[in-house]
Amino acid sequence: xxxxRAELLKAVTTRLLLWFGLGLLAFLLLVLSIHIGSxxxxxxxxxxxxxxTLAFGGLAAIVAVLIGSxxxxxxxxxxxxxxxxxxxxxxxxxxxxxxxxxxxxVFAIAVLADAATLLIAEVWYHGRGVNLHLGSDTLxxxxxxxxxxxxxxxxxxxxxxxxxRQTGAIIAILLWLLIGEGVISAAGDSxxxxxxxxxxxxxxxxxxxxxxxxxxxxxxxxxxxxxxIFCTAGFLVVLNSDAPTSGD
Amino acid sequence: xxxxEHLTKRxxxxxxxxxxxxxxxxxxxxxxxxxxxxxxxxxxxxLLGLALPTxxxxxxxxxxYRELAAPLRTVGAVLEASNYHPARSGRSHLRVLAAAAGIPxxxxxxxLAEVELSGAAKRKVGGYSLGMxxxxxxxxxxxxxxxxxxxxxxxxxxxxxxxRWLRNxxxxxxxxxxxxxxxxHVLGEMSQLADEVVIIHRGKLVAHQxxxxxxxxxxxxxxxxxxxxxxxxxxLRAGGIDAEPTEAGTLAVHAPPxxxxxxxxxxxxxxHELVAEKGSLEEAFLELTAEPQP
Ligand SMILES: Nc1ncnc2c1ncn2[C@@H]1O[C@H](COP(=O)(O)OP(=O)(O)OP(=O)(O)O)[C@@H](O)[C@H]1O
Ligand SMILES: [Mg+2]
Numbered sequence: 001x002x003x004x005r006a007e008l009l010k011a012v013t014t015r016l017l018l019w020f021g022l023g024l025l026a027f028l029l030l031v032l033s034i035h036i037g038s039x040x041x042x043x044x045x046x047x048x049x050x051x052x053t054l055a056f057g058g059l060a061a062i063v064a065v066l067i068g069s070x071x072x073x074x075x076x077x078x079x080x081x082x083x084x085x086x087x088x089x090x091x092x093x094x095x096x097x098x099x100x101x102x103x104x105x106v107f108a109i110a111v112l113a114d115a116a117t118l119l120i121a122e123v124w125y126h127g128r129g130v131n132l133h134l135g136s137d138t139l140x141x142x143x144x145x146x147x148x149x150x151x152x153x154x155x156x157x158x159x160x161x162x163x164x165r166q167t168g169a170i171i172a173i174l175l176w177l178l179i180g181e182g183v184i185s186a187a188g189d190s191x192x193x194x195x196x197x198x199x200x201x202x203x204x205x206x207x208x209x210x211x212x213x214x215x216x217x218x219x220x221x222x223x224x225x226x227x228x229i230f231c232t233a234g235f236l237v238v239l240n241s242d243a244p245t246s247g248d
Numbered sequence: 249x250x251x252x253e254h255l256t257k258r259x260x261x262x263x264x265x266x267x268x269x270x271x272x273x274x275x276x277x278x279x280x281x282x283x284x285x286x287x288x289x290x291x292x293x294x295l296l297g298l299a300l301p302t303x304x305x306x307x308x309x310x311x312x313y314r315e316l317a318a319p320l321r322t323v324g325a326v327l328e329a330s331n332y333h334p335a336r337s338g339r340s341h342l343r344v345l346a347a348a349a350g351i352p353x354x355x356x357x358x359x360l361a362e363v364e365l366s367g368a369a370k371r372k373v374g375g376y377s378l379g380m381x382x383x384x385x386x387x388x389x390x391x392x393x394x395x396x397x398x399x400x401x402x403x404x405x406x407x408x409x410x411x412r413w414l415r416n417x418x419x420x421x422x423x424x425x426x427x428x429x430x431x432x433h434v435l436g437e438m439s440q441l442a443d444e445v446v447i448i449h450r451g452k453l454v455a456h457q458x459x460x461x462x463x464x465x466x467x468x469x470x471x472x473x474x475x476x477x478x479x480x481x482x483x484l485r486a487g488g489i490d491a492e493p494t495e496a497g498t499l500a501v502h503a504p505p506x507x508x509x510x511x512x513x514x515x516x517x518x519x520h521e522l523v524a525e526k527g528s529l530e531e532a533f534l535e536l537t538a539e540p541q542p
Contacts, residue, residue: 002348002349002350003348005347009340009343009344013333013337013340013343014333014335014336015335074333078331078332078334079329079331080333082298082327082329082331083331083341084348085297086296086298086320086325086345087319087320087345087349088348089313089314089316091314240300242299243298245329246329
């Protein structure tokens with residue numbers, strides 16, 4: 001519990017979360033404006049469009065995986081991992097605290113992203129004179145964004161522990177999301193099991209899957225499996241390696 | 249208090265610590281000496297659980313570091329490199345550590361005052377001077393009010409004033425019953441501070457003795473100047489005393505000044521200078537860690 005408190009304190013005593021939060025808000029504003037602004041009124045009034053609009057909060061999952069990795073790699077980059085290990089020498093305990101902290105922090109960020117999405121969408125819809133229906137059918141992606149982000153944070157912590165290099169981890173994650181997932185899409189139906197696709201399916205939160213998208217519960221299981229695999233591998237690497245003598 | 253047993257640490261291309269064994273007694277200041285690259289930092293990092301040993305082990309108060317129930321309350325460590333997030337304030341840095349170790353936050357301001365860093369506590373560590381970072385490291389080590397301090401070259405980057413502060417600080421810490429294990433490659437510093445020294449070279453133990461013993465062991469010589477140096481030299485050698493002329497025109501005699509003075513008086517040889525050159529720890533150290541002559 002102490003270790004978790006310390007991890008949360010670490011997260012809020014740098015500007016990291018602030019920048020990610022602001023960046024996410026700006027990005028949401030941009031993409032939502034483009035999305036709503038470019039649809040015609042007829043399609044805007046459809047429930048399915050409204051649902052996919054509100055799913056933009058799921059962009060928080062991308063920030064989540066980055067934050068998860070940074071909570072680990074920043075310690076290696078600055079060498080603070082040494083001090084952290086002196087205070088909490090049982091490495092699996094330190095990493096578990098980081099995992100829990102990442103999930104909690106990301107939970108807050110995803111809720112914020114959902115709230116911002118709702119606000120921005122309401123303003124745009126109002127401006128265009130369309131009524132935004134708020135019911136379980138359109139709001140399901142809000143829960144999906146929160147759940148998907150929390151799973152993404154777990155994957156991020158695992159990747160961070162596995163690589164332990166700050167820029168390396170960020171580049172690996174972005175390359176995977178921008179290129180890797182796209183390449184896999186070409187592989188056909190099994191692409192829906194790729195981590196990015198699975199998280200997307202959690203966010204979309206469709207009860208029943210499709211050829212290119214898993215149903216929400218299957219996607220949650222697949223996502224958790226990825227988080228478990230990356231965390232296990234990453235934790236083992238950290239447990240069996242020396243802390244760096246100083247930051248890079 | 250500290251036990252190192254058959255500790256070996258190999259890196260890919262180097263054996264940093266080679267079957268090293270020694271122990272550090274409670275309630276004293278023990279210096280940990282060795283030239284650059286001797287393996288001091290590596291030994292301390294294994295001791296503190298930051299690096300994993302290849303074989304052997306190191307324990308504090310009978311346990312491995314990771315087995316300590318309350319590590320920061322048992323041992324305070326000052327690492328060689330200061331490891332801070334540049335955007336975090338000194339105070340926040342300590343608050344994080346205190347939180348992790350379950351130490352009350354009030355203690356943070358106490359240790360900041362103890363190392364005379366209160367004024368800069370809210371500033372970002374990125375703007376600290378080397379000396380301030382070193383003090384922050386000491387503050388972190390003191391957070392848990394440990395009985396044992398392990399410091400890796402804490403004097404690095406400190407000015408003479410800072411070094412004196414540190415020395416007094418460690419002395420008073422040991423004076424209150426604390427145990428100090430402090431590494432250095434600056435010998436003069438150790439001879440004024442430590443009760444005993446562990447000397448390593450190329451990862452192996454070279455000596456473990458009290459500073460007094462070590463100083464004695466260092467070859468002490470007597471410097472003599474006389475207008476009849478050659479007579480004196482012959483006389484000394486006849487008396488079975490080792491002596492040789494120096495470039496400065498004096499004689500270096502391997503005997504205490506009393507014997508040299510008495511002998512000169514018996515022979516009626518006038519002396520213009522008679523100085524006991526104290527063997528220094530420095531010399532002993534250099535002798536012990538000299539490269540073997542090919
Ligand atoms: N992480 C590492 N990877 C590879 N080699 C290392 C590593 N750390 C130390 N070494 C090597 O191990 C040896 C001992 O290094 P160490 O830092 O322990 O010496 P030291 O006694 O602390 O020296 P100094 O007085 O310069 O601080 C050196 O040859 C060094 O190059
Ligand atoms: Mg060193």
